[in-house]
Amino acid sequence: MENATASKDSLIQNEAVRLREVSPGCFAVVIDNPPVNLIDPQVFAGLLAVKAFAEDSTHGVRVLVFQSANPEFFVAHMDLSVDLPVFDGAGSDTGMPEPPDIAQAWTGLSDWLGTAPVISIAILRGRARGVGFTLAATLDMRFASKENTRLCLPEVGFGAIPDGGGLEWAQILAGRARAMEFVLSADDFDADTAELYGLVNRSIPDADLDDYVYRLASRIASFNPAAIAMVKSYLTKRQPIPLPADLADTAAAGMSLHSSEAAQASIARILAKAGGIPFDYAVELDLPRLCDVD
Numbered sequence: 001m002e003n004a005t006a007s008k009d010s011l012i013q014n015e016a017v018r019l020r021e022v023s024p025g026c027f028a029v030v031i032d033n034p035p036v037n038l039i040d041p042q043v044f045a046g047l048l049a050v051k052a053f054a055e056d057s058t059h060g061v062r063v064l065v066f067q068s069a070n071p072e073f074f075v076a077h078m079d080l081s082v083d084l085p086v087f088d089g090a091g092s093d094t095g096m097p098e099p100p101d102i103a104q105a106w107t108g109l110s111d112w113l114g115t116a117p118v119i120s121i122a123i124l125r126g127r128a129r130g131v132g133f134t135l136a137a138t139l140d141m142r143f144a145s146k147e148n149t150r151l152c153l154p155e156v157g158f159g160a161i162p163d164g165g166g167l168e169w170a171q172i173l174a175g176r177a178r179a180m181e182f183v184l185s186a187d188d189f190d191a192d193t194a195e196l197y198g199l200v201n202r203s204i205p206d207a208d209l210d211d212y213v214y215r216l217a218s219r220i221a222s223f224n225p226a227a228i229a230m231v232k233s234y235l236t237k238r239q240p241i242p243l244p245a246d247l248a249d250t251a252a253a254g255m256s257l258h259s260s261e262a263a264q265a266s267i268a269r270i271l272a273k274a275g276g277i278p279f280d281y282a283v284e285l286d287l288p289r290l291c292d293v294d
Helices: 041-055 100-115 131-138 166-174 176-185 191-197 206-221 225-238 244-258 261-274 281-285 287-291
Strands: 017-023 026-031 063-068 073-075 119-129 141-152 202-204
Touching: 017 041, 017 206, 026 041, 026 206, 041 100, 063 073, 063 206, 073 131, 100 131, 100 225, 100 244, 119 131, 119 206, 131 141, 131 166, 141 191, 141 206, 166 176, 166 244, 191 202, 202 206, 244 261, 261 287, 281 287
Parallel strands: 026 063, 063 119, 073 119, 119 141, 141 202
Antiparallel strands: 017 026
């Protein structure tokens, strides 16, 4: 199977997100935002461009395969320079606000991925933490590199809670008790544990991962698109995905928690331990250790 990164030029105009057709109806979405694939406005704009491309029926998109150009990071997390506002003693925000386009449009992107007739699959290689895990969890299927996958929702360790769907998807995929462990530990899960917990479909040897996923994706894309869409629609009806109102409720609760004294103390401690923002590459590799209380 042809490697997605070696196929034709990107079908969208975005330097951080590339879209390529791998086989009829099957497209690769490659996230390439060095050094660690942060979700920032450029990456989010690229994801929205992919959505717009796939919504145009003339393009015949049936399957989207999301992967990273960096073998050590699928998506590290949201850009913390805009996602960790620090409040002064009076409660006013003294940090950079999260870009309104991301905050307002993430729910729409998440809902589209969950309900669109297009099938979405993640090739998980490297670290998928915070919104990186959330993005992967929102997709229809996830396949992980056995040797080189780390999944984590670190928000509780930062004095916050996962929003954007991370909390809801963890429970849908893993069940309540295992979601509790995953979310409250704020620690990395390897691919085999993620498979056992239902967070990924399969843990696959790294050398076989791309070939397996693209063979599956191309096979699905070769089938009747009406049947593909109907299967996804009925599975979603039988096990509902998080509603936009659910995500908005969690986000509001998270913002309230952000401004609390305890959360601000956690953030200040972590930023001091990390040496400020942006985090060094070495810090990003072992991010959950920032949450350890020394």
